[in-house]
Amino acid sequence: MTQYGFYFDATRCTGCHTCEAACRDYHNLDVGTTFRHVYELEGGGWTQADDGTWTTDSFTYYTSFACQHCDDPACMHVCPTGAMHKDDNGIVSVDTGRCIGCGYCHMACPYDAPFVDRAKGHSVKCDGCASRIAEGKQPMCVEACSLRALQFAPVDQLPEGERANVAPLPDPELTKPNLYIKNCAAAHAVGDTSCRVANEAEVK
Amino acid sequence: MGNGFSEAALAVFTTLAPMGACAFIVLCAACFKGAFEGAAGRALDKAAFLPLAVVAVGFIGAFFHLANPLNAFFVFMGVGSSPLSNEVTVGVVFFVLAAVYCILAVAGKLSAGARKGLLAAVSVMAVAFAVFCGLAYTMYTIPTWNTPASVVQMLGYGLLGGGVLGLLTLALADVEVARENAMAGAALSIAGLVIGVAGFAWQVVTSQSVSNIWGAAVDQVPAIWGMVAALAVCGVVGAAVAGASRKKPVPAALALAVVVVAVGVFFARIGFYGLYMSVAL
Numbered sequence: 078m079t080q081y082g083f084y085f086d087a088t089r090c091t092g093c094h095t096c097e098a099a100c101r102d103y104h105n106l107d108v109g110t111t112f113r114h115v116y117e118l119e120g121g122g123w124t125q126a127d128d129g130t131w132t133t134d135s136f137t138y139y140t141s142f143a144c145q146h147c148d149d150p151a152c153m154h155v156c157p158t159g160a161m162h163k164d165d166n167g168i169v170s171v172d173t174g175r176c177i178g179c180g181y182c183h184m185a186c187p188y189d190a191p192f193v194d195r196a197k198g199h200s201v202k203c204d205g206c207a208s209r210i211a212e213g214k215q216p217m218c219v220e221a222c223s224l225r226a227l228q229f230a231p232v233d234q235l236p237e238g239e240r241a242n243v244a245p246l247p248d249p250e251l252t253k254p255n256l257y258i259k260n261c262a263a264a265h266a267v268g269d270t271s272c273r274v275a276n277e278a279e280v281k
Numbered sequence: 282m283g284n285g286f287s288e289a290a291l292a293v294f295t296t297l298a299p300m301g302a303c304a305f306i307v308l309c310a311a312c313f314k315g316a317f318e319g320a321a322g323r324a325l326d327k328a329a330f331l332p333l334a335v336v337a338v339g340f341i342g343a344f345f346h347l348a349n350p351l352n353a354f355f356v357f358m359g360v361g362s363s364p365l366s367n368e369v370t371v372g373v374v375f376f377v378l379a380a381v382y383c384i385l386a387v388a389g390k391l392s393a394g395a396r397k398g399l400l401a402a403v404s405v406m407a408v409a410f411a412v413f414c415g416l417a418y419t420m421y422t423i424p425t426w427n428t429p430a431s432v433v434q435m436l437g438y439g440l441l442g443g444g445v446l447g448l449l450t451l452a453l454a455d456v457e458v459a460r461e462n463a464m465a466g467a468a469l470s471i472a473g474l475v476i477g478v479a480g481f482a483w484q485v486v487t488s489q490s491v492s493n494i495w496g497a498a499v500d501q502v503p504a505i506w507g508m509v510a511a512l513a514v515c516g517v518v519g520a521a522v523a524g525a526s527r528k529k530p531v532p533a534a535l536a537l538a539v540v541v542v543a544v545g546v547f548f549a550r551i552g553f554y555g556l557y558m559s560v561a562l
Contacts (some may be wrong), residue, residue, distance in 0.1 A: 151422045157366040158355035175355045178348020181365050187422045189562040198349035245494035247561030251422065274494055281495070 080148070080167035081205055082232040082255030083219075085141055087243070087264055089226035092117055092139035099221030100143070103206070110192065112203040113143040113218050114280050118244060118265070120272040136263035137275070140243050141227065143203035143218065144169055144190035145254030152182035152191055161191070161200070167255065168205045176200050187247040188254070205229065232257070244269040285502065285555030290346035292550035295414055296543055298339030299435060300442030302375055302407035303469070304332035305382075307447020309400040310465035316451070316458045317396060324454035326386040331450050332443075333379050340372070368410075368417040375406040411439030418553075424491045425498045425556045430484035434553070437477025438546045444470030445519045445542050448526055449535040456530050463526035470523045470542075474516035481549050482509050488556050498558040508552035515545025 097113045104112060121135035146169045153161045153169065160176035163169055171191070176199035182191040183200065191202035206216035210229075214220070219227045228235060238257030241249040244265040258264075265272050274280065285292070308329060311317070317325055344350045359366030382399045385391050391399065415435030418426040448466035452459035459466075485505050491498040499505055522538035 151420070155363055155365065155420055157359040157363040157369065158352065159358045160352075160355070175352055175358070176349060177352045177356065179346065179365060180348075181363070184557065184559075185420050185422050187559050187561040189559070193348050195348045245561060247422075247559075251560065270494075277495075 078163070078165055078167055079231050080146075080255060081210070081229060082146060082167075082235060082257060083143070084228040084230070084235040084238055084257045084259075086224075086226045086228075086236075086238075086259045087138060087140060087261040088259060089224040090115075090139045090141060090261075091224060093223070095221050095223060096141055096218035096227060100203070100216075100218045103217040110194075112190075112201075113141065114189070115139060115141045115276075116245065116280055117275040118272040119275040120265070136265075136272075138243075138261050138263040138265075140246070140258070140264075141218075142188065142241075142246070142256055144186075144205075145188055145241060145252070145256045146205065147255065148253035149251075151185040151187060151252050155181045155185040157181065164207070166205070166207070166210065168207060169202070170204050170207065171200050171202060173197075173199045187251060242267050244272055245274065285551035285553070288346070288554035289551070290342050292547055292554060293342030294339045294346070295435065295550050296339070296438070296442070296547045297342065298336050298372065299407075299411040299414055299439030300446055300543065300546070301332040301335030301337075301339060302372075302379070302410050303439040303443025303473075304335070304447035304450055305329075305379060305400065305407050306404045306440075306443055306469060307462065307466045308332075308450065309397075309404040311451055311458060311462040312397055312400050314462060316455075316462060317393075321455040321458050325451065325458065326383070328450045328454035329383050329386060331453065332446055333376075333383050335446065336376060336379070340376070364413075364417045364419065368413040371406070371410050371413040375403070375410045378406055379403045407439070407443070408436070411436045414439075422560050423557060424560055425484070425488045425558045426553075428484060428487050430480050430487060431553075432480075434477050434480030434484060434549070437473045437475070437480050438549070440469050440473025441477050441516050441519060442470075442473070442539070442542050442546060444468070444473055445523050445535060445538050448523050448530065449532065449539055452526070452530040452532045452535050456532070459526055459530035459535075460528070463523065463530060467520065467523040467527065470516075470520040474513070474520050477546070477549070478509065478513045478516060481512060481553070484553070484556065485509060488558075491558055493558060493561055495558075498556055501558070502552055502555035505552050505556070508548050512545045512549040515541050518542070519545075 119137045158175045160172040241254040241256040415432030444466045488498040519538045519542035
């Protein structure tokens, strides 16, 4: 089985959300639902020295991610029907003919990737734009990124990067995600609690 | 992030189904004391459909939780790997066994030995069902649920509600049979009260050290200790009415006690779902 994955270059990302908007548009998602998230993390502050001068260690960075198509997906482990499965490209997909829409995948995924669309009657999530991949094209988010911060390919063909090692993502050892990141200087590693999500209203 | 009321359908299921199932333990105890003889036995056989109906209502609640119940038969594909499949399978086995018992009993097709054997098997499956209802929530990516407390509290709720509902079932058939077997129902409900409240409190205590980027788990349900207290109060009312039945069982009081216990357990389940917190996002 080929294992596809995403590569994210945080040194290029400006947090413009074009990847997210393009994904939502292509998949015809309602406002408020999304397969891709762009998190804005911030932290630090200003300190005044004895001589009255100010210094800062404040920082901001962005991270863009969708389903990680993990090697060991938590959503698949708990799925009662086998609807959540990995296809021949290692993409975690939903068999809509089997899904009962119980929401267990949504509960279990530490990346908040799948969710139940009650109108459709099943879970929905990023499928790596499987139909576009089959046509030799790139996923919509990758193609839409004007900074070329995203890539999608078999993981052995992706540029070298750290495996999903950026806050606020979970420890990659949990599910072995197929997201590789080139972190920017401001980025904080997984487990760091000194940063906070600045765009909580957008991503929650 | 959790909002317990968004899982109200699941709360209905996990309140009613284990309660109805464990009520058969009281029927089993009464059977082994010879309560199913003569006219009282025929009335008891008809009354046994009450806890079965309570389980059925719980399952209907679970169906409302699903976005596509028509695919429900695929649930058995995940037996052994998915905790939800395991729960549903044990629940279905229990329900079929209990339904077979009720139908054969009311049709007069059960010998005394077969009745005891079948009721004992139904009781064992009832306890297993309550345990598997708790196990369904032990997922390694949800630290607030991934604790034995999730299982312990479900067992407690089943025994607490089952004790009172079982006594109501006996009382609806024959008040004297209920009086003679009140000790079994009261003991079951008191044990369930202690186990259920301890399990819920245990979960709240362990959740206090759980947090992620969004905040602390217990901050999501500010009234969580109030929910523990409400469960305890409702449980004490239920156990007290069950205990009082040793002198004079009153069906109306037992029915009210069943409702009070169900309300207490329901809000405890809302609190449980409200404590949902992923390891990360």
